[in-house]
Amino acid sequence: MSDKLLLTVIFAVVGTLIGMIINKSLLERKKYFEDVEHFLSEFISNLNFKRETIKVVFTNYLPSSEILKKQIKCHIDNNFQSLNFSSILLSKTEVKFTNDIFSEIGLHSIEVEKTFVNDCFEKIKSVREKVEIKYKKLGSASIKLGFLCGLMLAVLFW
Amino acid sequence: MNFDCLKTILPRKVYDAIFDNFNVDKIREIRLRSTFPVTLQYADKRLFLRADGGGREYENAITVTQEEINGIIINASQRSVYAYNDDIIKGFLSPGYGIRIGVCGEVVTSKNNVVTLKNYSSINIRIPHEISGCSRSIIPDIVSSSCKCMIISPPGCGKTTILRDIAKQLSALQYNVLIVDERNEIACVRNGVPEMDVGKTTDVISCATKAHAFESAIRSMRPDVIITDEIFGKEDVDVIIEAIGCGIGVIASAHSDGKDVFEKRSFTERLIKNKIFNRYYFLPFDFPSGGKIVAYDRNLEKIYV
Numbered sequence: 369m370s371d372k373l374l375l376t377v378i379f380a381v382v383g384t385l386i387g388m389i390i391n392k393s394l395l396e397r398k399k400y401f402e403d404v405e406h407f408l409s410e411f412i413s414n415l416n417f418k419r420e421t422i423k424v425v426f427t428n429y430l431p432s433s434e435i436l437k438k439q440i441k442c443h444i445d446n447n448f449q450s451l452n453f454s455s456i457l458l459s460k461t462e463v464k465f466t467n468d469i470f471s472e473i474g475l476h477s478i479e480v481e482k483t484f485v486n487d488c489f490e491k492i493k494s495v496r497e498k499v500e501i502k503y504k505k506l507g508s509a510s511i512k513l514g515f516l517c518g519l520m521l522a523v524l525f526w
Numbered sequence: 527m528n529f530d531c532l533k534t535i536l537p538r539k540v541y542d543a544i545f546d547n548f549n550v551d552k553i554r555e556i557r558l559r560s561t562f563p564v565t566l567q568y569a570d571k572r573l574f575l576r577a578d579g580g581g582r583e584y585e586n587a588i589t590v591t592q593e594e595i596n597g598i599i600i601n602a603s604q605r606s607v608y609a610y611n612d613d614i615i616k617g618f619l620s621p622g623y624g625i626r627i628g629v630c631g632e633v634v635t636s637k638n639n640v641v642t643l644k645n646y647s648s649i650n651i652r653i654p655h656e657i658s659g660c661s662r663s664i665i666p667d668i669v670s671s672s673c674k675c676m677i678i679s680p681p682g683c684g685k686t687t688i689l690r691d692i693a694k695q696l697s698a699l700q701y702n703v704l705i706v707d708e709r710n711e712i713a714c715v716r717n718g719v720p721e722m723d724v725g726k727t728t729d730v731i732s733c734a735t736k737a738h739a740f741e742s743a744i745r746s747m748r749p750d751v752i753i754t755d756e757i758f759g760k761e762d763v764d765v766i767i768e769a770i771g772c773g774i775g776v777i778a779s780a781h782s783d784g785k786d787v788f789e790k791r792s793f794t795e796r797l798i799k800n801k802i803f804n805r806y807y808f809l810p811f812d813f814p815s816g817g818k819i820v821a822y823d824r825n826l827e828k829i830y831v
Binding site: 475 | 600603604605606607608609611614634636641642643644
């Protein structure tokens, strides 16, 4: 009996941990896209007023997301040439999408640059909204679901 | 002079051909035209650039593509073309160290305003030089003529170089000199510090229009002498007349091939008639290699060589 109880606790804990990992990855993705959106809005404002070079813009930006922090560092280290950054928390399409944005920034005249960045901002905004909805739906639920799945597995083993 | 920035700007084949075969101190201009041979103004010679040096024949000369010219603009603007848009509209770009890149391309307009340039077709990279003491022979004359004078020569004969040296010499005489550096090629200010030696009592307003710079300088900086380059058109003459009317000396430069041609420029008659400048100094073609300056008085009568 005590073995079965112990097994139940273990399954419940493992399930909860898996749920927490899923929750964290969803949260990181949400933070990343929020941060990219914030970066682009800061850049739009910079284009309108200061017009600093991309080196200054990228170096001065303080990312709150760890993924963006690594991506920006990679971009600076690569001397702002084409980016080859990847992250396990982002899909290939998502990584390519943001890598392309960062690589293309700065290559246009002011009017084209404004249009380009505004366009990117809108696209990122819609991605961020989708990621946010997904996080709201699955974020906290994933912990509960993980816990319940653990319990269900334990019941199956009883 | 630091030419490191050229390494990041120029295509590798052009950079290597130049720096492997030439004394960089003698290079005045590097001209790159889409699909055509690269040319160098090397001291007094115009050469086609080849991988093994340069020559007067264009066979085997290095050519560049439109993409490479585009790449030069992107690199010179530190991959921030938008940040240099105002300069590009005026047809130039200053990547630093006093290097100025003249740009040609297709002009994009909107509501009769030039918005930008696209499809860059050719560029001219001008390398600045300092010839310390090149204005020494005319400094006493400039001082005795109340620092109201004009330096005139064809392009590439040393107007900017002599203006830079005049600033330094007048500064050594304790004048408060102010340089209105519209294209940032006299003092070559980078991060607030002039990269060229323009004297210790010299202030610089860079990258502003002459009208704006003269007004703010006169109102706030109280200069003894304002030095500016490339007078072009009625507006520039208006601000110079205002400054001289305020009792400030003005030393300006203008493009012209000689006295006869200069007299035909649209603003010359007004300058002579109103006796705005006390001296006109014409630089010869060989001024950088020691040619003598020819001086004219306020009525454009020759005084001395």
